Amino acid sequence: MRELDETAAGGPIGARLAAWRRRRGLTWDDLASNTGLEPDYLAGLEAGREWMDRRGRLAALATALRLDVADLTGQPYPPRGEEHAAVRAVAFHLRRRLVHRQADTAPGVLLEDLAERTRAAARANAAGDEHHLALALPELIEAADRAMAAAAGPGREEAVRLRVDAHVLGAGLLRRLGYKDLAWMLLHRARPGTLEPLPVLVEEVRLLIDLGLPEYALARAERAEDAGADWQLPALAAVAQAMAGHRPEAEQLLATAAERATDARESSLVVAARAAVAAEYGDAGEAADHARAADQEALSSAGRSGLLLVAAAAEARQDRADQAAARLVEAEAVAPLRLRLDPFARDLVAALIDRTTVQAAAVRDLAERAGLR
Amino acid sequence: MDEEQARRIGERLRSARRQRGMSLRNLAGLAGVSVGYLSMVENGRRLLDRSSHITAFAEALQIAPSELTGQPFAPADPHASAAHEAIPALRLTLMGITMATPPDRRPPRVPAAVLAERVEKANRLYHAAEYGTLAAGLPALLSDLHAAAEAAIGAARHPLLKLLADAYHPACTLLLKNLGYTDLAFIAVTRASEAIAELDDPVYSALSGFFHTHVLMSAGSPTQALAQATAAANTLEAHLTSLAAHALLGELHLISATSLTQDRQRPGKARASEVRGHLAEAANLAGRTGETRAWHLNFGPTNVGIHKVSLNTDLGLHGEAVTAGDGVHPEALEHAPGRQAAFHADLGRSLSHLRGREADAVAALLTAEQIAPQRIHANAPVRNTVEFLTDRQLPAHTARDLLGLAHRIGLPL
Numbered sequence: 001m002r003e004l005d006e007t008a009a010g011g012p013i014g015a016r017l018a019a020w021r022r023r024r025g026l027t028w029d030d031l032a033s034n035t036g037l038e039p040d041y042l043a044g045l046e047a048g049r050e051w052m053d054r055r056g057r058l059a060a061l062a063t064a065l066r067l068d069v070a071d072l073t074g075q076p077y078p079p080r081g082e083e084h085a086a087v088r089a090v091a092f093h094l095r096r097r098l099v100h101r102q103a104d105t106a107p108g109v110l111l112e113d114l115a116e117r118t119r120a121a122a123r124a125n126a127a128g129d130e131h132h133l134a135l136a137l138p139e140l141i142e143a144a145d146r147a148m149a150a151a152a153g154p155g156r157e158e159a160v161r162l163r164v165d166a167h168v169l170g171a172g173l174l175r176r177l178g179y180k181d182l183a184w185m186l187l188h189r190a191r192p193g194t195l196e197p198l199p200v201l202v203e204e205v206r207l208l209i210d211l212g213l214p215e216y217a218l219a220r221a222e223r224a225e226d227a228g229a230d231w232q233l234p235a236l237a238a239v240a241q242a243m244a245g246h247r248p249e250a251e252q253l254l255a256t257a258a259e260r261a262t263d264a265r266e267s268s269l270v271v272a273a274r275a276a277v278a279a280e281y282g283d284a285g286e287a288a289d290h291a292r293a294a295d296q297e298a299l300s301s302a303g304r305s306g307l308l309l310v311a312a313a314a315e316a317r318q319d320r321a322d323q324a325a326a327r328l329v330e331a332e333a334v335a336p337l338r339l340r341l342d343p344f345a346r347d348l349v350a351a352l353i354d355r356t357t358v359q360a361a362a363v364r365d366l367a368e369r370a371g372l373r
Numbered sequence: 374m375d376e377e378q379a380r381r382i383g384e385r386l387r388s389a390r391r392q393r394g395m396s397l398r399n400l401a402g403l404a405g406v407s408v409g410y411l412s413m414v415e416n417g418r419r420l421l422d423r424s425s426h427i428t429a430f431a432e433a434l435q436i437a438p439s440e441l442t443g444q445p446f447a448p449a450d451p452h453a454s455a456a457h458e459a460i461p462a463l464r465l466t467l468m469g470i471t472m473a474t475p476p477d478r479r480p481p482r483v484p485a486a487v488l489a490e491r492v493e494k495a496n497r498l499y500h501a502a503e504y505g506t507l508a509a510g511l512p513a514l515l516s517d518l519h520a521a522a523e524a525a526i527g528a529a530r531h532p533l534l535k536l537l538a539d540a541y542h543p544a545c546t547l548l549l550k551n552l553g554y555t556d557l558a559f560i561a562v563t564r565a566s567e568a569i570a571e572l573d574d575p576v577y578s579a580l581s582g583f584f585h586t587h588v589l590m591s592a593g594s595p596t597q598a599l600a601q602a603t604a605a606a607n608t609l610e611a612h613l614t615s616l617a618a619h620a621l622l623g624e625l626h627l628i629s630a631t632s633l634t635q636d637r638q639r640p641g642k643a644r645a646s647e648v649r650g651h652l653a654e655a656a657n658l659a660g661r662t663g664e665t666r667a668w669h670l671n672f673g674p675t676n677v678g679i680h681k682v683s684l685n686t687d688l689g690l691h692g693e694a695v696t697a698g699d700g701v702h703p704e705a706l707e708h709a710p711g712r713q714a715a716f717h718a719d720l721g722r723s724l725s726h727l728r729g730r731e732a733d734a735v736a737a738l739l740t741a742e743q744i745a746p747q748r749i750h751a752n753a754p755v756r757n758t759v760e761f762l763t764d765r766q767l768p769a770h771t772a773r774d775l776l777g778l779a780h781r782i783g784l785p786l
Binding site: 023024062066067068078079080081082085088089091093096098101179181182184185188208216219220 | 393457464556560563585
């Protein structure tokens with residue numbers, strides 16, 4: 001439910017906050033006492049003096065206003081440009097596929113073919129290329145269903161695994177677009193029987209974090225510990241702990257994640273998680289330090305874009321708007337739609353327009369491409 | 374849940390079209406309407422309330438129909454607020470997301486009879502269109518039922534699985550559908566079908582098919598909806614052993630007819646005659662069953678009469694719809710104000726298309742609102758009709774009444 005208030009001066013989230021707070025008949029003080037946030041911060045958000053850069057705060061506001069997080073972010077966003085329109089249509093195509101209950105009569109799919117398609121989609125995902133991912137997904141999911149239906153004997157396990165991977169890739173894209181109910185449907189559908197494969201659990205934890213439910217994300221992550229000693233779950237759980245304001249627990253989890261990382265890429269992702277966690281509990285200096293320390297070369301484009309966004313947010317919090325804008329522009333160059341469709345990136349873009357001098361034109365263009373102006 | 378909320382349907386359509394870089398001609402061609410008609414719809418000079426058109430535009434724009442109509446609507450009154458506020462908790466329950474791991478969860482010490490009474494009450498609330506109260510109570514009811522079913526073993530599970538099915542539909546599924554949470558309604562029928570799969574009862578499988586048909590229509594897939602209803606009816610034909618099974622078959626004919634009105638792949642004439650075929654089958658079955666409340670639904674002669682109005686309205690046969698409404702006594706469904714209100718709303722929609730009947734249209738919409746305000750305030754075609762009528766020349770008192778209704782619906786005017 002998009003609630004645009006034309007008169008509000010705030011950024012994308014601030015404007016919606018203003019509309020919903022008034023609709024609920026709450027004052028800034030009411031909302032502050034329900035969320036633990038400063039009334040000045042809330043007033044600033046609504047007036048455009050502040051911006052939203054912490055998941056825990058966004059979740060607290062949604063809970064206090066008895067809303068879905070998406071009611072405040074405005075996801076899914078109206079398409080701007082052909083590629084975004086194509087990406088958004090993935091929800092339409094996947095919904096069609098999911099509600100389709102009639103048995104498929106089409107012939108099965110070769111496992112090698114399915115494996116190749118899945119790898120291609122995974123590459124697009126790692127590159128942060130939402131457009132190619134969106135174009136590949138509907139046929140990939142269909143192919144995975146057919147392969148599952150046709151597979152028997154030794155190939156069955158492989159077909160199940162590929163089908164899980166395909167569904168997790170789809171759920172991730174739908175989650176990022178804001179179609180969280182459909183994302184859950186894909187994850188639910190991916191489970192072979194009562195088993196919960198690790199990739200499904202990891203994506204479920206991400207979904208719960210994005211739904212603004214850190215406690216539930218933690219409960220899920222705990223249950224997932226039996227599924228295998230992987231670095232991602234503790235790294236995600238650390239973000240959830242930071243959202244809930246539990247710094248020591250978050251640090252502990254980050255240490256576990258660091259121990260479990262097996263190569264340069266995973267280690268860099270853990271450092272990126274350290275930066276995100278520090279930003280989440282409001283330590284911008286530390287977040288910036290971690291962001292600088294991460295080995296960007298080891299990261300995929302999606303990972304780099306995410307890291308640059310955290311770095312940009314940290315710079316902005318330290319009143320270095322020009323540096324923040326430079327990071328943000330760089331993040332967009334690395335993975336354009338991934339960045340432009342991120343709710344925190346959009347709030348930061350709106351906040352930086354009037355703050356940066358050196359990068360003013362670049363940020364205005366970015367805002368234009370994101371459909372924020 | 375999307376595009377821009379504070380806009381009229383025509384403006385939303387135009388903005389969605391432009392966001393996707395489509396020309397008028399392009400969209401009109403894809404949706405199978407004339408450029409002139411599309412242009413008038415965008416300018417608010419033609420009323421867009423037919424689900425076949427909305428489905429066709431949504432399909433061409435590759436979005437769900439609810440995204441085009443702007444559902445779920447921002448709550449405009451305390452009841453709508455209560456329903457909307459209950460959604461996050463209901464979503465968690467539907468997704469099966471709990472804090473504790475299942476083995477730690479104690480099944481409630483609630484006897485099955487008490488659970489049955491609570492399921493009965495939830496469905497009463499649905500039919501009374503008390504959406505706020507229903508939505509607030511559903512998470513606890515569904516959790517308790519799932520927990521009780523998990524704790525039961527062997528044959529003791531079956532009655533609990535049936536109760537689960539009855540809680541999911543109609544109460545939960547149609548609540549979410551009516552409020553415009555299409556994807557959540559889809560999750561609800563999916564969860565219900567898991568319970569029903571274990572029952573291994575063909576009549577319950579047909580019931581699941583019936584509610585999947587509802588969701589397929591909401592998702593803008595009328596062809597698949599019809600296929601689903603047909604498959605369910607075929608299953609059921611072999612097991613017509615009870616009055617309830619006959620009633621369900623009747624409901625399947627009614628929903629098949631409704632799916633057909635939306636299916637633009639069929640030529641208009643063929644569509645209308647197939648619709649009449651299903652209506653005749655339903656009328657025939659209603660003659661045998663009389664008024665029923667099987668499956669917490671309202672199949673019977675009155676409901677068939679109500680469908681004559683809604684089907685003609687959705688076919689764009691507005692004069693016939695109004696004529697068909699003459700012999701219908703919706704008040705016979707005294708336990709289902711929501712259904713009564715839907716009847717008056719469809720009548721109002723049809724009247725608003727007839728020159729000179731605008732005042733009658735407003736009167737019918739107000740009657741509908743009075744009977745079941747929460748249902749009417751959440752209804753997209755009613756909203757579009759009210760928007761459209763506010764631009765017409767109306768007698769002063771009618772215009773005043775209409776403005777009141779528009780305000781209560783939460784329309785920005």
